[in-house]
Amino acid sequence: MSLWTLVIVAAIIVLALKLAGYLVPPALFEKPGPARVSTLLTVALLAALVAVNTVTTGQQIVLDARLPAIALACALFALRVPFIVVLIAAALCAALLRMAGLGV
């Protein structure tokens, strides 16, 4: 599969999911079970993406400058600092640690 195929296929599926909501009979999804699974699915996937992007590289577990950067991001989100500011702070934190030769 090429990168273009991946981009187009994934984008069309996600778009189709949105449009489908305006076509299907509402009763199908309004039961609490599917609604709850969908909500928790979002939480689980995002949490897994945080973890994998913080402490793994390829198939290895790697502890490096990303970990303190994410700890900082956690603290800043808890303080309700805006999204884009937190991202810049996390990037700066990792960049500075690497510049200092710490936690490459």
Place this chain on the structure above:
Amino acid sequence: MQPTSRAALRSALSVAIAVSAYGLSFGALSVAAGLDVWQTCVLSLLMFSGGSQFALIGLVASGGLSAAPAAIVASTLLGVRNTLYAIRMSPIIGPGFAKRVAAGWITIDESTAVATAQPDLPSQRLGFWVTGIGIFIGWNLTTLAGALLGNLLGDVRQYGLDAAAAAAFLGLLWPRLSQLQPVVVAVAAAVVAVVVTPWVPPGVPIIAAAVVAVVVGLTNWLGRREVVA
């Protein structure tokens, strides 16, 4: 203009501006992950769903094309909630094929949230369209700017952009951690994903984590008893 409509307009515009700002980070991280500027822009134009877009580039960044099937599964699973939003928005949008397709295109977390927070039908409609169209324009412009900027940067680890990618997922996750059940699911999913990483192909850890949500969701372990709104 009614006071309720003015309030809807105000919250729609402020949400649209705030959200559009992080299209910059999406654009930059996407080219850092290995997509080109055009592929990055197609994602923002066609997929137009932040969580799914970040998931796709996150998996391509970690596993390249071998993670492509997992990238499709992950972006699809993250897109399922938009279907639920669409079902909720459907009666508010009303009839008309072209109008419903346009509404579907811009049915995302923010447009649904702003719309459903308004007290009456006219301000719900106004909130939905202004938020959705505002973010669509802003997000695509900042995606392009971020992608062009990312192209100039070169080695992204040097600038800590890999840490920013992880922080972006954390930012999308954070507002969802208001109750015990999602917190437990988040922690369990993170642990499962990391523990299985050395043993399975790239991308699969994310799918493994999704199983946690399905099990907890179907059994409603640690959940409240009343019906989810």
